Structures are given as structure tokens and as C-alpha cells.
Amino acid sequence: MSFTRTRLPGFWTFGSTIAPAEFEHIDNYAYAVDGLNGGSYSPSALITIGGSGLTVAGPFNASDAKVISVDTTLTIELGANLLLTGNQIVNSGAGVGILSGAFLTVSSGGTVTGNAGSIVNLAGTNTLSGTTTISGTLTCSNTVTISGASLINITPVRSYTRTCGAPIRYNTTIWQPPTALASAPITLAQATAVTPGVYAEMIEYRAAVPETSIFSSVSVRVKGLAALPGLPVLLPTVRVVRTDTTTGAATVLANITDSTATLADYKLDHDIVVPIVVFVDRTKYEYLVYVEGDSGSGGTFGTEISAPRMVYTRGSIGEE
Amino acid sequence: MAINVFVLTEDLARLVTIESDVNTLRAALTPPLAAFTSDEIKLGTIQVGLNALMATIDVPNSLPAYPLLSIVGLPGAAVALTPDTDLQYYITTAAIALSQSEADVASLALHAGCLMMLGIATNAFRASFV
Numbered sequence: 001m002s003f004t005r006t007r008l009p010g011f012w013t014f015g016s017t018i019a020p021a022e023f024e025h026i027d028n029y030a031y032a033v034d035g036l037n038g039g040s041y042s043p044s045a046l047i048t049i050g051g052s053g054l055t056v057a058g059p060f061n062a063s064d065a066k067v068i069s070v071d072t073t074l075t076i077e078l079g080a081n082l083l084l085t086g087n088q089i090v091n092s093g094a095g096v097g098i099l100s101g102a103f104l105t106v107s108s109g110g111t112v113t114g115n116a117g118s119i120v121n122l123a124g125t126n127t128l129s130g131t132t133t134i135s136g137t138l139t140c141s142n143t144v145t146i147s148g149a150s151l152i153n154i155t156p157v158r159s160y161t162r163t164c165g166a167p168i169r170y171n172t173t174i175w176q177p178p179t180a181l182a183s184a185p186i187t188l189a190q191a192t193a194v195t196p197g198v199y200a201e202m203i204e205y206r207a208a209v210p211e212t213s214i215f216s217s218v219s220v221r222v223k224g225l226a227a228l229p230g231l232p233v234l235l236p237t238v239r240v241v242r243t244d245t246t247t248g249a250a251t252v253l254a255n256i257t258d259s260t261a262t263l264a265d266y267k268l269d270h271d272i273v274v275p276i277v278v279f280v281d282r283t284k285y286e287y288l289v290y291v292e293g294d295s296g297s298g299g300t301f302g303t304e305i306s307a308p309r310m311v312y313t314r315g316s317i318g319e320e
Numbered sequence: 321m322a323i324n325v326f327v328l329t330e331d332l333a334r335l336v337t338i339e340s341d342v343n344t345l346r347a348a349l350t351p352p353l354a355a356f357t358s359d360e361i362k363l364g365t366i367q368v369g370l371n372a373l374m375a376t377i378d379v380p381n382s383l384p385a386y387p388l389l390s391i392v393g394l395p396g397a398a399v400a401l402t403p404d405t406d407l408q409y410y411i412t413t414a415a416i417a418l419s420q421s422e423a424d425v426a427s428l429a430l431h432a433g434c435l436m437m438l439g440i441a442t443n444a445f446r447a448s449f450v
Contacts, residue, residue, distance in 0.1 A: 004406065006371060008364040009353050010346035017436040019372035
């Protein structure tokens, strides 16, 4: 400690002789902090401020990496902010508590990352209202409830696409038979358009999806006649039906009509995609795809239908 | 630990004056300070004398020539005084530096302090003393 008294209080009496050494000691004020003009100081030992503590009414800059140590509580008062432009590290064994009524908000563009080996436990009620992507393994050891109008769309990375092969049933007076491979388009052959909703006007394909797979969609490529003068009133429709092989009962799994809006687009190759989510059980059901050509006013021959392609993923069987 | 400080008889009257002056000033400070006892006055005066004794620019070469009060033979008597930690440290430091006993250093410093407090000497020691 540099600052000690040269003489005890009261010993600076009028007329007393002052030794040079006493002035030398008093001149140690040169090491004092200049409260008027400021300056830079490098004390050789720690400065400890106890008593009533320290208040900094102006900016406070700690330029060393480990200079702020708080033994009890660091409080950021209401209306103030703690702004981190670097990283905040919470040491092993320490915790960050968000108390009742408090909240943690990640703004647009912000990211919360849990690195490999980390654990996140959510024991309360959790709501995911945005788009959620799960790229790792998801294990549900309890009941998963999908309610209301919710839909499960399963688009696995390892999905399979297979054509439905040649049609198993079709009206030969209406549809030209395929002359080449099953992937070649079939065209309407008659001079007038088909009558909608009549089985005979449809082409029927068998969806030979493997047992224990998840049948996720069917797509059919359609192309309107090049010379078509206008968009048909009734555009092609694709229907996926599951038929009980014992009772013969048929269940429409999905039914999608071509949604092309313009004649120009209708004359180009385009797909009708029918999304389905169903676990395949070939022991009980047969899965069939029906395709109906365009009809009504504007419907005509020459519309091309390519063999439907089914998309499925292999997995464990599940109850519907 | 108490030090047997040799107080010159001639300094007793000076110490009375010093005690009066110091305590008057202490009472006038803001806030007012309690009066020192006679022993505290002696210790404070030793501190003042040590300030001059330890001056590195005030006749440092004559330090070894300072005679011991006990040898000079001036009348006086020993008084047991117990300095606080800081003053004890300086007495010890001076004793080591001067190769003198702490009692001799304290006695010399007390006399020097009396002369300085009353403005009698600028170098703290009477010319005939050396």
C-alpha cells in the first residue's frame, strides 16, 4: 500500500519543520488516480473496494478476458440489456434458469444448436408451429397422437419409385393398347371424349407395392392433344383404391383431378400426383390405380396417359 | 512490543507544548478527532522524527555519526512505549539500516521529532549535538 499518512492527524501544527522525506512521501500522490483528467494506471497489486462498493455512472469497459468475477448475483435492471457480441459460455455444472413468467425468444435469423452428444429434455407442453425438420433418428416410446385435420406426409430419403406396369383392365375401344413397354403412353383412341365416372372408360393398374412398405404417392403423367382447341371441362382424374380381397369392399384412398389451369400447360407433359399415406398389407388388400381421361365439353381422343408410378418406402408394418 | 524510549528531560516541556498544539488541532478538524494521550503524542513525535531520519537526501552520510542519546549523557529517563504495527515497522527498518537498537533509534527520533514539531531545527538535530 503506497498511501500512508506522513504524520498522524493533528501533527501538522503551525510552525513545525517539514523534512524533505515528508514531502517525498506526500509526493506519492503522483500515483493516485486523477479524478479530473483521467489516465491509464497499472497497479502492481489488486485494488479491493469493499465498504459501500463502487458505482460507475459512465461507460465501464473491462478489456481483459477474465476481469469480472461475481460471487453472488449480477443483476441487469429492468429496462437495461445485456448485449453479448462474443460468446457466452456456461461452465460444466452451471445452469441457466428461466423462471416462471420469464421467456427466452430467438428472433428471426437466430439459431439454437444442440451439438452431437448434447441432451435437450422437454418435460412440459411443447408447441412446434413452424416447419420442423428431423434429420436424425426419431424414437417415440409412447403414444403419438395426430388429431384433427393433421396429415402425415412421409417422404423418406430412401424411397422407391416403381411403375405400375401394364394396365390390367381397360376398354379397348376407348383406349389404344400399349404397343411398347409399360412406360410408353396410352392414348385415348375413340373419336369422342369419355363419359366421366364410368368404369369402362377408365384404365386400371395394379399397384404392386411390396408387403410391409408405406405407400406414399402415385403420379401419372398426362399430356393433352396438341390440336386441342380448348381446355376440357373435366380434366383427367387419378384414383387409388384399396380392395379387400376377401369381401371385395373398395376404399378410395385418394382421388386427385388434374389441376392444370391453362390449355398451353395442359398440352405439355405434366404430372397428377396423388398423395397417400398407408401401410401396405397385401395379406388383406389389393391396391389399384384408376385413371380416367378428360371428358365433357372439350374432352377428346389423343390425350396421353403414361403408366402410373408409385412411390413407397420400405419399413416396419404398422396398424392404420 | 514495548520499546524503552529514552526521553530527554529538556524534551518533556516540548512534549507538553506539542501535546497541546496537536490536540487543539485535532479538535478543530472536521470531523473533530479525539485527543491523543501523552504516550500517543510521544509515538507520533517519534514518527515525525523518523521521517527526517530516513530522508535519503537529508545528510545521509552523517547518519552513522548520530550519537546515541544514552552515550551523550544528557539527563532523561526511559519510558516504555508500544508503537502500532506501521510505526514499529519503520523503527525496525531504521534500526537495521543504522545498525542501531530499536530503543536508540526511537529515542533519537523522538528528540528529532520534538525539534521539528516546534520548528527549532530544519535538519532535526542541534549542531552541537553531532
